[in-house]
Amino acid sequence: MNMEKNTGPAGEGPVNPALRRPFDGHENWFEQVYTHANEDVNKVPWARRSNTPLLLSWLEGQRLRGSRTLVVGCGLGDDAEALAEHGLEVTAFDVSPSAIAWCRQRFHSSTVDYQVADLFQLPAAFERGFDLVFEALTIQSMPPSMHADAMAAIAACVAPGGTLLIICFGRQPDEPTDGPPWPLTREELERFRHLGLQEVRFEEHMEGGARLFLAEYSRAAL
């Protein structure tokens, strides 16, 4: 995979020298991107391309005040902050200690509980622990061989009666993928239904020539 060409896990150009390293799906790759950004948000491509507007328009139709909310792979924290401003009780985690330190610095009076954590080794308390789980662009930033385990770990955090909201780059099954990123097909997202969730909503949006999927699922109440 050639990181010199115009790619990164969110699909943008290599404005940060760490983006030129071959991507291996390993957590240290992300840590290097954050440290080499030298506190310049413009050098973190996925932070430049915020999903927050799509998230905010979804939130407008919801009655979620006070809900325990988890943000997966929160990056620089913009989506976590948007959810907290909506009145939600937000925990946000990322595998990169530098990203989490940066979130705490950017939003020093935030109510968000920022934590360093690996999606594949989450604290036991996260299991079925959240009324809303939100994930944007993290599954697709991993090689396809990791997608099933990532989806299982995310689904496991949804409490009975809870909601999972996913925003990701999408592709048709016949469209090739040579990531990063590795956009998901709708069929791949179907896996959440086999993980005990029901699909509530599926939307396809176009943003700057890229296909974005918004998918909402729920877990039956006890």
Ligand SMILES: C[S@@+](CC[C@H](N)C(=O)[O-])C[C@H]1O[C@@H](n2cnc3c(N)ncnc32)[C@H](O)[C@@H]1O
């Ligand atoms: C493409 S970025 C998206 C960040 C953020 N969700 C956004 O939309 O701006 C992917 C994020 O997932 C994080 N990540 C990658 N692997 C992870 C893992 N195993 N556990 C937790 N976070 C992970 C990276 O550090 C990075 O911040």
